[in-house]
Each structure stands twice: as C-alpha cells, then as structure tokens.
Amino acid sequence: MPTADELINARTTHQLASVMAEAGGGPASAIRDCGTSLEGLAFSRRVTAVKEAVLADLPDDYPAFAAVIRAALRQSGFTGWMTFPVNAAVAERALTGGVFEPALDLLAELTPRLTAEMAVRPFLEGDLPRALQPVLTWTGHPDPHVRRLASEGTRPRLPWAPRLAALVADPTPALPVLDALYRDSSEYVRRSVANHLNDISRDHPRTAVAVAARWLAEPAPTTPSLVRHGLRTLVKAGQPDALTLLGYDPEASVRVAGPDVRTPEVHIGEHLVFGYEVTNTGPRTVRVVVDYVVHHRKANGGLTPKVFKLVTRDLAPGESWSGIRRHPLQVLSTRRYHPGVHRVHLQINGLPHGLGDFILRAG
The missing domain is CATH 2.60.40.10 (Immunoglobulins)
Incomplete structure (x- = not known):
C-alpha cells in the first residue's frame, strides 16, 4: 500500500495550487505553502491540512467556490489524490453555508477523478432521507464511478471512514440503492455492492441473507458470485442460513x-x-x-x-x-x-x- 507521502506531498500541493490558480482561485498561496508542513504527518492529517488550505484560498461564497472547482474539472491535470482533500473542502464549505443538493451534484462530478465516497458521508449523517434522494439517482448515471459512489458512499462500515450510525442500526433505507445496482454491467460497481452487503451482514445477518435470496431469485449471470462475496463474513462465521443459501449443507456427511x-x-x-x-x-x-x-x-x-x-x-x-x-x-x-x-x-x-x-x- 502506498505511504502517505507517496499519496499527498509537496509536489501534490504545488500541482493543485497551479490548477486552482488557473481555475480562478487566485494565487492559491495557502495550498502551495502547505506542502512544506506535510512531512511526518499521517494521511488523514495531510488531507485535513490541504483541505484547510483550499478553504483559505477559494471564495467563501459557495456558488463562487463551486465555480472554481468546476473550472478546475475542465483541466486534465486535476486528477488523482490532489482531488481527495478538495472533495472534503466541498463538503465543509457546503454544509457550513447550508448548501445540500448542489454540493452532492458537484461531488458526483468530482468522483471520476478520485472517489468522493468519504465526502458524501457528512450529508448522509446530517439528513439521511434527504441525501438518499440524489444518491438514488446516481444509480442510473452513465459513468460507473458515479454509480459506485452511490453504493460505496452509503456503506455502513466503509473502511477508514466514520461509520454511518443510522445505517448500522437500520440498513434498509439504502437497500433501494443496492437493488438498483446488483446487476450492474460494471464489476467495479458490483464489487462495491457486495462489500456493502457484507457490511450489512456484520450487524444484520438475517437482512443480508434475505436480500441475497431476493437477488438470486432475479439474477444476472454475475449475481451468484456477487452474493458469495457479499456473504463471505457469514460463511466464515458458519452462519447456517447463509451457508444453505449458497448450497453448502452444514449437515453434509x-x-x-x-x-x-x-x-x-x-x-x-x-x-x-x-x-x-x-x-x-x-x-x-x-x-x-x-x-x-x-x-x-x-x-x-x-x-x-x-x-x-x-x-x-x-x-x-x-x-x-x-x-x-x-x-x-x-x-x-x-x-x-x-x-x-x-x-x-x-x-x-x-x-x-x-x-x-x-x-x-x-x-
């Protein structure tokens, strides 16, 4: 796995500053200067440092802020890990200013450059029913990165991210997202759906098995392998219903x-x-x-x-x-x-x- 310094470093911030300056973000001096303070920091603290520099350099007004980000998206050089702290900045600037759906739309535009799965979670935490409405529309997006964002961003136990407490307690509000994607043409998307189902299985094994059984009743050719991956934790735990659904008889001689x-x-x-x-x-x-x-x-x-x-x-x-x-x-x-x-x-x-x-x- 790459180190924190390989992902976000002084070179990253220098490139990001150039992108933002060209996009209309002024001299982007805070972004350029923060690269010198990243040495020795863990990845999450690097993200925070660059995010704060982006917020310092770009306009406080959300529409003007978003205009700079969209201008940056017109540059091919705005890609990879430099976008990760920008995603976080979009979420903070929007929620601080009381902006909701337009910011989720912007994160959907950003996610093909590098996943915005972390940045959508504050919106889900703040108002789950409201956030799920645009998220559900992403399942029909032509770009598989955006479709995956719908599944991955709503995972109850997304690794390296705070858990979504409401969906840990009750995963059913996000099930329409998974129902729309389990037969997706992209393996990248289907793998996210399987991992989301596996998250559900850790807290609600019966729900996970019931969902998997429903999918197997109306399968695509790829559904059996998706279900096996989604129920892997239950299989390892010896959960009888999951084993039986997958054709493993616990009573076999x-x-x-x-x-x-x-x-x-x-x-x-x-x-x-x-x-x-x-x-x-x-x-x-x-x-x-x-x-x-x-x-x-x-x-x-x-x-x-x-x-x-x-x-x-x-x-x-x-x-x-x-x-x-x-x-x-x-x-x-x-x-x-x-x-x-x-x-x-x-x-x-x-x-x-x-x-x-x-x-x-x-x-």
Whole structure:
C-alpha cells in the first residue's frame, strides 16, 4: 500500500495550487505553502491540512467556490489524490453555508477523478432521507464511478471512514440503492455492492441473507458470485442460513482428516504448514467450503481466532480432496504476533473439525 507521502506531498500541493490558480482561485498561496508542513504527518492529517488550505484560498461564497472547482474539472491535470482533500473542502464549505443538493451534484462530478465516497458521508449523517434522494439517482448515471459512489458512499462500515450510525442500526433505507445496482454491467460497481452487503451482514445477518435470496431469485449471470462475496463474513462465521443459501449443507456427511501440522515449531516470518483431507461419505454430491482458523496468542496469553479461506469445491460420493497449506506468519501493520503455543483447526461448511498445535518462536 502506498505511504502517505507517496499519496499527498509537496509536489501534490504545488500541482493543485497551479490548477486552482488557473481555475480562478487566485494565487492559491495557502495550498502551495502547505506542502512544506506535510512531512511526518499521517494521511488523514495531510488531507485535513490541504483541505484547510483550499478553504483559505477559494471564495467563501459557495456558488463562487463551486465555480472554481468546476473550472478546475475542465483541466486534465486535476486528477488523482490532489482531488481527495478538495472533495472534503466541498463538503465543509457546503454544509457550513447550508448548501445540500448542489454540493452532492458537484461531488458526483468530482468522483471520476478520485472517489468522493468519504465526502458524501457528512450529508448522509446530517439528513439521511434527504441525501438518499440524489444518491438514488446516481444509480442510473452513465459513468460507473458515479454509480459506485452511490453504493460505496452509503456503506455502513466503509473502511477508514466514520461509520454511518443510522445505517448500522437500520440498513434498509439504502437497500433501494443496492437493488438498483446488483446487476450492474460494471464489476467495479458490483464489487462495491457486495462489500456493502457484507457490511450489512456484520450487524444484520438475517437482512443480508434475505436480500441475497431476493437477488438470486432475479439474477444476472454475475449475481451468484456477487452474493458469495457479499456473504463471505457469514460463511466464515458458519452462519447456517447463509451457508444453505449458497448450497453448502452444514449437515453434509463428510470425513475430515487434519489439520496435520507439519511445522510444530515456527519462527515469526516463516510459514505454518499443515495437511488436510475431506471425504464425502454420503450418497450424493455435496458442495464444501473449507476454511481454517488460526488461534493467535495475544499479549495477555489468551487466544483469538482468525478465519482464512482455503478451498471451495463439489465432492461426488466417496470422493476425497486433500492438500497442503502454507500459512505465512509475517508481521503486518494490522497484526502483531506473540510467541507461544498457537492452534489451528479446519472449518467445513461452518463446522469445526480437528485441532493442531504449533509453537511460535520469536524471529
């Protein structure tokens, strides 16, 4: 993933200042000067710094402010990460001045340059029913970036953004947006719809399954894969209704061998290696989703499980499927490892099978 400095830096602000000056934003000195103060700042603080510089340089009056932004949009050089803080500035200037729908229209114009999904959220937080009206019209827009904005901007749990509390509590107001887009011609849009459905599944699993079932009753050729991606968290959690809808029978007759841990001692930075085998012992073909769960040692000595996808396949009566998994135990920004005994088990159609231990050593 790019660093904050690779996304927004002094060069970015210099280019943005040139764009805004040419668009009628005056000398854009605050934008140009703020680049020197970005070093060492996290991405969110860089966005805030540039946003405040944009607000300082451009007119206080919203119509005049918007006119400069639209003039900037006529320049091909106004694109990429330099537009991200501009999106945020549009939202702040508009809401401070009591402007609503015109600002959402402007954000829809901006989103093809770089997604405005973060900037639409203050409008949804401020007046959800009012904001959803223009958002719903975006689902029919010819540009897939704008159609995606309708789905992505309304996600209850959009990563790196504040949650939309109203839609976390009740996702149904935004369902017409998803209903309009689940058969969209663009995979870019459909992936957003699936991620939105997955957000819903975390708080309202029955609603997510019901929506997915409704879509599967009137599908496009792409709908089954969208639904599988949208219900992935429920599948990992072994939620019976989601498994059944996707054709995975939790009661399927299977024999499971493993996990057979081949690396009883692993150093941080190496791989856990284990084998497994699943056999269909029943009289009919069954679809199996095979996951595995690593129980990581926490700092306090307890264990916390994390589910990982392994394989999905159909097994004929008497058929077996076996394999070897190499699971990396490398330090990530989102995960720290603590030495000690860890565990791993298999999960077949949502049900746990087997248990193996391994010792994790410091690197």
